Amino acid sequence: MSAVATYFKDIFQGLKTLLTGMKITGYYFSHARKEIITQQYPENRDTLKMFDRFRGRVVMPHDENNEHACTGCSSCELACPNGSIEIMWERIVDPETGKKKKIIDKHVYHHSMCTLCNLCIIACPTDAIKMEQTFEHATFDRKELTMILNKPGSKVRKDVEE
Amino acid sequence: MYNFSALTQSIHQYLSEAMSPLGAKITEMAIIGLVLIAFVALSVMGLVYIERKVAAFFQLRVGPNRVGKWGLLQTLADFLKLLMKEHIMARNADKFLFNLAPFLIVTAAFLAIGAVPFGLGLQAFDINIGVFYISAVSSIGVLGILIGGWAGNNKYSLIGALRSGAQVISYEISAILSLLTIVVLAGDLQLSAIIESQRDGWWVFKGHIPVLISFVIFLIAGTAETNRGPFDMAEAESELTAGFHTEYSGIKFAMFFLAEYVNLFIIAAVGATVFLGGWMPLHIGHWQAFNHIMDYIPSIVWFFLKTGGIIGIIMWFKWTFPRLRIDQLLVLEWKYLLPINLVNLLVVAFITLMGWHF
Amino acid sequence: MTEETLTKEGLKTQEYFVNMGPQHPSTHGVLRLMLELDGEIIKKVIPHIGYVHRSIEKMCEKDSYRQIVHITDRMDYLSNHMNNEAVCLLVENALEIEVSDRVKVIRTIMSELTRLSSHQLWWGVMGMDLGALTTFLYGFRDREMINDIFEETCGARLTMNYNTPGGLMFDIHPNFQRRVKEFVAHFKTKLPEYDALLSDNVIFRNRTEGIGVLSKEDAISFGVTGPTGRASGFSNDIRKHKPYSAYDRVEFKEILMETGDTFSRYKARILEMWESLSIIEQLIDNIPEGEIQSPAVKAVIKLPKGEFYQSVETARGELGVYVVSDGTKNPYRVKFRSPGFSNLFVLNHLAQGYKIADLVAMMSTIDLVIPDIDR
Numbered sequence: 001m002s003a004v005a006t007y008f009k010d011i012f013q014g015l016k017t018l019l020t021g022m023k024i025t026g027y028y029f030s031h032a033r034k035e036i037i038t039q040q041y042p043e044n045r046d047t048l049k050m051f052d053r054f055r056g057r058v059v060m061p062h063d064e065n066n067e068h069a070c071t072g073c074s075s076c077e078l079a080c081p082n083g084s085i086e087i088m089w090e091r092i093v094d095p096e097t098g099k100k101k102k103i104i105d106k107h108v109y110h111h112s113m114c115t116l117c118n119l120c121i122i123a124c125p126t127d128a129i130k131m132e133q134t135f136e137h138a139t140f141d142r143k144e145l146t147m148i149l150n151k152p153g154s155k156v157r158k159d160v161e162e
Numbered sequence: 163m164y165n166f167s168a169l170t171q172s173i174h175q176y177l178s179e180a181m182s183p184l185g186a187k188i189t190e191m192a193i194i195g196l197v198l199i200a201f202v203a204l205s206v207m208g209l210v211y212i213e214r215k216v217a218a219f220f221q222l223r224v225g226p227n228r229v230g231k232w233g234l235l236q237t238l239a240d241f242l243k244l245l246m247k248e249h250i251m252a253r254n255a256d257k258f259l260f261n262l263a264p265f266l267i268v269t270a271a272f273l274a275i276g277a278v279p280f281g282l283g284l285q286a287f288d289i290n291i292g293v294f295y296i297s298a299v300s301s302i303g304v305l306g307i308l309i310g311g312w313a314g315n316n317k318y319s320l321i322g323a324l325r326s327g328a329q330v331i332s333y334e335i336s337a338i339l340s341l342l343t344i345v346v347l348a349g350d351l352q353l354s355a356i357i358e359s360q361r362d363g364w365w366v367f368k369g370h371i372p373v374l375i376s377f378v379i380f381l382i383a384g385t386a387e388t389n390r391g392p393f394d395m396a397e398a399e400s401e402l403t404a405g406f407h408t409e410y411s412g413i414k415f416a417m418f419f420l421a422e423y424v425n426l427f428i429i430a431a432v433g434a435t436v437f438l439g440g441w442m443p444l445h446i447g448h449w450q451a452f453n454h455i456m457d458y459i460p461s462i463v464w465f466f467l468k469t470g471g472i473i474g475i476i477m478w479f480k481w482t483f484p485r486l487r488i489d490q491l492l493v494l495e496w497k498y499l500l501p502i503n504l505v506n507l508l509v510v511a512f513i514t515l516m517g518w519h520f
Numbered sequence: 521m522t523e524e525t526l527t528k529e530g531l532k533t534q535e536y537f538v539n540m541g542p543q544h545p546s547t548h549g550v551l552r553l554m555l556e557l558d559g560e561i562i563k564k565v566i567p568h569i570g571y572v573h574r575s576i577e578k579m580c581e582k583d584s585y586r587q588i589v590h591i592t593d594r595m596d597y598l599s600n601h602m603n604n605e606a607v608c609l610l611v612e613n614a615l616e617i618e619v620s621d622r623v624k625v626i627r628t629i630m631s632e633l634t635r636l637s638s639h640q641l642w643w644g645v646m647g648m649d650l651g652a653l654t655t656f657l658y659g660f661r662d663r664e665m666i667n668d669i670f671e672e673t674c675g676a677r678l679t680m681n682y683n684t685p686g687g688l689m690f691d692i693h694p695n696f697q698r699r700v701k702e703f704v705a706h707f708k709t710k711l712p713e714y715d716a717l718l719s720d721n722v723i724f725r726n727r728t729e730g731i732g733v734l735s736k737e738d739a740i741s742f743g744v745t746g747p748t749g750r751a752s753g754f755s756n757d758i759r760k761h762k763p764y765s766a767y768d769r770v771e772f773k774e775i776l777m778e779t780g781d782t783f784s785r786y787k788a789r790i791l792e793m794w795e796s797l798s799i800i801e802q803l804i805d806n807i808p809e810g811e812i813q814s815p816a817v818k819a820v821i822k823l824p825k826g827e828f829y830q831s832v833e834t835a836r837g838e839l840g841v842y843v844v845s846d847g848t849k850n851p852y853r854v855k856f857r858s859p860g861f862s863n864l865f866v867l868n869h870l871a872q873g874y875k876i877a878d879l880v881a882m883m884s885t886i887d888l889v890i891p892d893i894d895r
Contacts, residue, residue: 011498014722018483021717025220025482025654032219037661040224051668053675053690081587117590117681118689123819131675221657317538321560321876392651392723400546400649401876482717484724485651487877488560 050133055116058085058109059132060149067157068150070128072104079123084113104150111137112145166461167283194286198275206423207237213423213477220481244419247412252315255409259313264410264417267306271424273299278431279353281441281462292353293345296432297338300387303425304330307389307396307406310418314409322405325488326396329386332495333393336383337429339503340376343510344436347373353435360439363446370518372509377437379499379506381475384429386491388422391480395488426473434468441465535563542571546649546880549890553867553879560875565868569861573894580854585611585685585821588854593679595858596892598638599834601630604683606841609764610830611685612814614823614845620810621766623687628766629700629803630674630682631832632796636707637666638835639789639796646786646884647718650727655717662710665703669696686817692807700804704797711793719790728783732870732882735780742869743862746837748886751788752780758833770802782878785885822849836860836887860892 028035062068072089086108177186218225226233274296279285289295311323348359365373386393397405407418441461445453538555541547550571556564580588592603644659667677673693674680718724739752749756757774759767775791777784823845831840837859844853863886871879
């Protein structure tokens with residue numbers, strides 16, 4: 001092909017490829033109502049549902065008798081890579097049997113250090129802790145990110161001991 | 163069709179009766195200046211908003227929607243924010259030139275907008291070399307970019323400024339040459355006369371393929387001249403952070419921003435005026451009835467529709483194409499646009515000579 | 521400052537330095553490149569790294585083998601699943617444990633989805649680096665579907681930590697297969713759009729073709745792996761050469777290009793996306809039954825004394841994990857051979873004589889993830 005023909009062919013080829021690109025963006029522009037993918041966040045709070053495996057933060061479920069399943073065995077504390085779980089336990093004398101036993105005093109969870117890796121949940125032998133599906137965790141005070149997971153006055157459920 | 167000169171004449175009459183001829187003249191100038199400034203401020207705000215919305219729709223987003231209904235007040239909020247921001251200047255910056263650059267670029271934009279015919283009888287400055295005047299004045303803007311890029315004492319902005327210099331100087335030629343095809347056809351440099359010559363149809367339709375080619379070239383060169391779209395060499399965000407205005411902050415940055423959009427408007431307005439008949443309604447030859455119906459739509463609406471259309475196309479370019487490299491940009495101009503343009507001009511001159519156009 | 525030289529017209533000129541980064545729109549993070557420039561022409565690129573160095577290798581020494589896995593998410597966060605898999609495979613091989621076929625197949629599907637999501641992000645960012653700002657959102661639109669799949673099955677979108685030594689953290693979600701099929705069908709219609717928007721575009725072609733040519737010999741001597749190396753014809757796909765997980769039972773092509781310029785690096789990734797789709801299609805209907813977690817792996821993992829190495833193919837290239845174990849529950853020394861680190865240092869070789877705009881395009885096609893370089 002002569003140089004002149006290539007010159008004009010280049011121009012037309014180039015224009016054609018440019019127009020194909022413009023056709024695609026033009027399609028999305030003219031169908032914006034249908035194709036828009038972004039969500040309007042604070043407005044859709046009510047309908048925004050996280051998947052049930054979503055890892056928001058660690059919580060300890062309590063039943064209606066204010067009882068939980070944590071025996072204070074420290075498995076989660078050992079499994080945690082970042083030291084974001086601290087178990088404070090104490091030894092008490094069981095009033096019924098008279099034996100000394102270890103119970104949980106405070107299950108301290110530092111959300112600010114947590115990487116939400118799920119290792120503590122897997123390590124827990126009694127399924128006492130689980131991941132909550134919340135995601136709005138910003139606070140004005142860093143102290144609020146240190147949580148005590150077991151509620152005050154709560155006890156270990158009878159059937160999960162040992 | 164409503165002639166705006168009736169309105170302007172009545173104002174002139176009233177002022178002449180109220181004060182001396184000199185006073186009337188000065189008052190008229192002040193009024194025109196204020197109206198243009200207000201128009202520029204409002205239209206730039208509108209354009210920024212439209213640009214952001216258009217970009218958002220191209221990108222499957224919603225765009226600004228928080229400030230005011232549909233985010234209409236977003237640009238106003240941004241403007242207020244820019245007004246209140248601190249002026250920052252690098253230690254070794256050239257203070258005088260650094261402050262001068264934004265004013266220079268805005269002045270150039272204002273000089274050009276004075277000659278734009280917005281509607282029938284609505285043109286502040288109908289000089290008999292209108293096309294020449296607008297292209298001459300709008301190239302002052304590049305001085306602002308060069309000075310701004312140099313004075314900031316930043317290597318990124320210097321690279322951006324030099325790129326912009328090379329770019330605007332080359333693309334000016336294409337823009338003017340493509341305008342010249344119409345000047346040859348219309349036989350006049352005056353904008354009002356060019357519009358008048360399109361009373362029986364716009365040049366884009368009347369002038370066969372050569373005018374279509376020169377229209378496309380004008381669009382490309384115009385995009386390049388406003389430093390936009392695939393030709394935003396001077397800014398080149400992903401290469402030079404913000405290009406020539408890297409060092410500017412606050413209201414001085416806002417001036418660069420303003421000038422960019424005014425220039426976009428001017429390029430679109432000139433394109434609409436010269437190729438699409440400006441405020442002239444869509445007339446087809448001797449279809450009297452059709453032409454008459456079209457005349458019912460006010461001239462100012464026609465002008466803004468056409469200008470808006472061209473602005474839309476330029477925005478479409480920007481949000482679709484990757485950026486060219488600086489040497490490819492110059493290759494495009496000197497190896498493709500310029501030769502085609504020269505041949506095109508020759509063809510148009512021949513057509514005019516033979517009277518082959520409609 | 522460099523010395524002043526005289527041009528042939530007798531003008532004084534000077535080469536100068538420009539700091540590109542650590543805060544720069546196209547260094548994708550905190551990479552700092554010192555550019556020695558002559559006008560716009562690059563004389564030398566000096567990468568300065570370490571701005572996000574978090575001593576991950578040292579952190580691994582205090583962690584147990586289960587805990588190491590989740591840190592690797594944070595290295596190359598776009599190939600998170602492959603990074604996890606590398607550590608898990610290493611532990612399994614060291615303990616001589618065979619995981620079930622189900623685990624292998626799911627791991628492979630997950631890895632390919634991760635590769636796709638990484639390449640989608642790369643495509644969007646590549647367009648943005650070259651000035652086509654719209655591609656970014658198109659890439660993210662398709663990536664969003666993969667992220668949803670990850671979120672539903674693994675519980676997180678980026679730092680998934682889905683693999684554990686000896687298996688997986690959960691079984692796949694009941695919706696997993698349906699969603700993956702939906703995604704594959706959707707993405708097959710969108711990939712041609714990617715081509716029309718960038719690959720065929722004349723401006724894009726001119727910006728990339730013949731720019732930054734890396735020869736096969738140089739690719740090998742710089743240790744450039746992944747699509748970047750394969751674009752130069754350097755056959756280095758770990759999935760082919762040392763198959764792991766279920767890669768030995770699927771059919772796929774190793775994408776090898778010849779020219780080694782920016783465009784072939786770009787094209788290699790686009791073609792790799794097609795291959796990933798085909799791998800997923802082959803496996804998604806044939807997930808065998810089996811246990812999710814091998815019972816042979818105890819709660820406290822102790823590797824036998826010795827040195828272990830495992831490499832996987834991440835979206836960027838060969839990730840090698842090297843562990844020296846002294847028989848305790850923590851490794852004695854961990855070393856990650858990250859693909860980004862080797863790929864970055866080819867930049868000086870590539871960019872000399874080209875312009876700043878070309879450097880941006882080259883950086884894009886090398887596909888740098890800064891935490892992967894610094895670790």
